[in-house]
Amino acid sequence: MERNAQHAFDAEEVMAYLDGELEAQRAAALAAHLVSCSECQEVAQGFRALSERMLSFEVEHPSARMNETVLAALDSGDSSRKAVPSISGQIKSWNWRRVFAPPYVWAFAGLGSVALLAVVIIPSFFRARQAAWLDTQRATGLSAPHDEVQSLRTEPLYAPKPGLTMPMNGRAAQASAGEGWAAPAPPPPSAGDELKAPETVGPMIVQTASLNILATNYDEASAAIEKLAAAHGGYVEKLDAKAQTGNARELSAALRIPTKQLDGFLSDVRKLGHVEEETRSNEEVSDQYVDLQARLKSARATEQRLVELLGTRTGKLEDVLEAERELARIRGEIESMQGQSTILVHRVNYATVQVNLSEEYRQVLGSGPISTGTKIRNAAVEGFTDLEGGAVALVVFLFAVGPSLLFWLAILLVPGWFLWKRFRLRAQR
Amino acid sequence: MNSDDQLIFEFQQGSRDSFVELFERYREPIYGFFRRRLEHPARAEELAQECFLALLQNVQRYEPRAGFRSYLYGIAIHLVAAERRKAGREVAENEKLDSRPLEGNAAENNDAGIWVRNALGHLEQSEREILMLREYEQLSYGEIAAVLRMPVNTVRSRLFRARAALKNQLLPVK
Numbered sequence: 001m002e003r004n005a006q007h008a009f010d011a012e013e014v015m016a017y018l019d020g021e022l023e024a025q026r027a028a029a030l031a032a033h034l035v036s037c038s039e040c041q042e043v044a045q046g047f048r049a050l051s052e053r054m055l056s057f058e059v060e061h062p063s064a065r066m067n068e069t070v071l072a073a074l075d076s077g078d079s080s081r082k083a084v085p086s087i088s089g090q091i092k093s094w095n096w097r098r099v100f101a102p103p104y105v106w107a108f109a110g111l112g113s114v115a116l117l118a119v120v121i122i123p124s125f126f127r128a129r130q131a132a133w134l135d136t137q138r139a140t141g142l143s144a145p146h147d148e149v150q151s152l153r154t155e156p157l158y159a160p161k162p163g164l165t166m167p168m169n170g171r172a173a174q175a176s177a178g179e180g181w182a183a184p185a186p187p188p189p190s191a192g193d194e195l196k197a198p199e200t201v202g203p204m205i206v207q208t209a210s211l212n213i214l215a216t217n218y219d220e221a222s223a224a225i226e227k228l229a230a231a232h233g234g235y236v237e238k239l240d241a242k243a244q245t246g247n248a249r250e251l252s253a254a255l256r257i258p259t260k261q262l263d264g265f266l267s268d269v270r271k272l273g274h275v276e277e278e279t280r281s282n283e284e285v286s287d288q289y290v291d292l293q294a295r296l297k298s299a300r301a302t303e304q305r306l307v308e309l310l311g312t313r314t315g316k317l318e319d320v321l322e323a324e325r326e327l328a329r330i331r332g333e334i335e336s337m338q339g340q341s342t343i344l345v346h347r348v349n350y351a352t353v354q355v356n357l358s359e360e361y362r363q364v365l366g367s368g369p370i371s372t373g374t375k376i377r378n379a380a381v382e383g384f385t386d387l388e389g390g391a392v393a394l395v396v397f398l399f400a401v402g403p404s405l406l407f408w409l410a411i412l413l414v415p416g417w418f419l420w421k422r423f424r425l426r427a428q429r
Numbered sequence: 430m431n432s433d434d435q436l437i438f439e440f441q442q443g444s445r446d447s448f449v450e451l452f453e454r455y456r457e458p459i460y461g462f463f464r465r466r467l468e469h470p471a472r473a474e475e476l477a478q479e480c481f482l483a484l485l486q487n488v489q490r491y492e493p494r495a496g497f498r499s500y501l502y503g504i505a506i507h508l509v510a511a512e513r514r515k516a517g518r519e520v521a522e523n524e525k526l527d528s529r530p531l532e533g534n535a536a537e538n539n540d541a542g543i544w545v546r547n548a549l550g551h552l553e554q555s556e557r558e559i560l561m562l563r564e565y566e567q568l569s570y571g572e573i574a575a576v577l578r579m580p581v582n583t584v585r586s587r588l589f590r591a592r593a594a595l596k597n598q599l600l601p602v603k
Binding site: 011012015016019020021027046047050053054055056057058059060061063065066067069070071073074075265 | 445448449452456457460461464465470474477478481482485541543544545546549560563564566569570585586588589592593595596599
């Protein structure tokens with residue numbers, strides 16, 4: 001009976017049982033079986049004897065040197081392999097190989113130096129490109145206005161000096177003695193007055209300002225703008241109000257405000273709501289004005305001489321007619337120049353203020369003016385345009401970056417190959 | 430007594446004594462591991478040091494997945510494999526196991542030990558490794574499986590084959 005039952009457990013299971021690796025239920029059954037089965041007892045005895053015999057393969061104890069080395073490494077915190085004192089010459093060479101031979105050390109070193117190189121080179125490369133771009137811009141004269149803006153910005157932009165006020169009103173700029181450019185203002189170019197080109201002139205500055213305001217109360221603010229302009233002696237040049245369904249209401253107004261009143265007006269306008277953007281710029285037109293005055297002066301002199309000529313001299317009818325025609329032309333020119341001068345002075349006296357007022361929009365439930373179908377179609381068109389733009393951008397990017405990418409890839413390929421080789425070796429192991 | 434994993438955790442937290450205790454626990458087993466597998470005692474000692482230094486170096490990256498012993502003997506197995514590969518004489522190593530008497534302490538250099546050593550040298554390498562990890566390092570089947578990266582059932586069947594083969598070789602002596 002036991003003999004038959006023995007087949008329920010093979011020798012491997014007996015081994016696993018002795019090793020304590022048999023699952024509990026099976027182990028209990030085998031333990032019970034072992035009591036009565038002599039064959040299985042024999043098998044078990046065989047395994048036990050084998051284990052005992054194997055233990056006769058003894059080894060000596062490690063030397064104390066090992067303790068010292070390991071504990072020294074523990075205490076120094078520097079457990080690098082170099083700290084291990086070598087015991088034999090063979091070990092020395094082994095350590096050397098461990099430290100220097102592995103390709104990945106070189107691979108990492110290569111990667112590191114490439115990264116460093118990139119960090120150093122790329123910014124200077126871009127700087128050089130930017131400088132070259134600026135040079136070409138200057139050469140084509142495109143950057144000239146930009147430069148002017150820059151230089152203007154360094155001036156006290158928001159606080160015009162007293163000398164800046166314009167001579168139109170007949171008031172000479174009361175320049176303080178310390179200001180080098182202080183000069184008698186040109187006489188007002190009102191009709192009939194003798195126009196004299198001033199020898200020197202204070203800077204004539206055309207001021208423009210632009211404000212984007214998010215109105216807290218749109219209705220009040222839009223009404224207030226015109227009133228404010230009038231209160232400061234200015235006027236509305238252009239007014240454009242929009243109230244589209246599904247969109248916030250917008251008002252854009254171009255205003256002309258006396259230069260002297262500009263600061264006061266702006267501070268009043270700012271109170272209308274939250275100022276999202278404010279820009280101011282000054283453009284100097286003194287040279288234009290001086291030039292205009294000089295031309296006007298010479299034209300007037302010519303006119304004078306022609307009038308005298310016609311009054312005092314007699315000659316052929318042809319010549320008289322010729323002189324009359326010349327006189328008429330000169331007078332036309334004078335008028336045109338007077339007009340230009342007036343406009344210039346007006347621009348200097350009246351700053352241009354662009355006010356964009358928008359409403360804090362509250363979304364209203366309900367379908368907008370655009371139907372769903374149109375929206376979908378628009379979205380599709382937009383999506384396609386985006387796709388096209390993206391593809392073009394990708395191609396452009398590839399062309400722009402591709403060559404340098406290939407170059408760096410070629411450089412990185414060598415360390416990368418070393419790494420790959422190492423990983424493959426490890427995987428094979 | 431604290432478990433190995435607890436000690437290594439404490440060491441990760443900065444407890445020097447925990448490492449010292451671990452080192453005390455495994456100093457001799459690890460040395461024995463290398464000593465039984467390598468020819469020169471000095472080299473075995475050197476690699477045992479390497480093993481603990483590697484543990485020190487990588488302790489912050491240690492995660493208790495398969496247990497500390499699997500981890501430690503995994504490092505040891507790796508070092509032995511590297512050593513053999515470096516020497517490029519794995520086969521010759523087996524022969525040395527067969528023929529050469531152990532150096533070192535004469536008292537331990539007994540006849541039975543030499544017999545076992547020779548018999549082990551005749552086993553197939555992976556079976557020998559499993560058997561030695563089981564008998565000398567006292568690893569469980571699961572730990573051996575984790576160290577050698579093979580299924581537990583494979584460990585069991587190979588261990589059985591190794592024991593059967595060794596028994597056959599040792600039989601005449603008995």
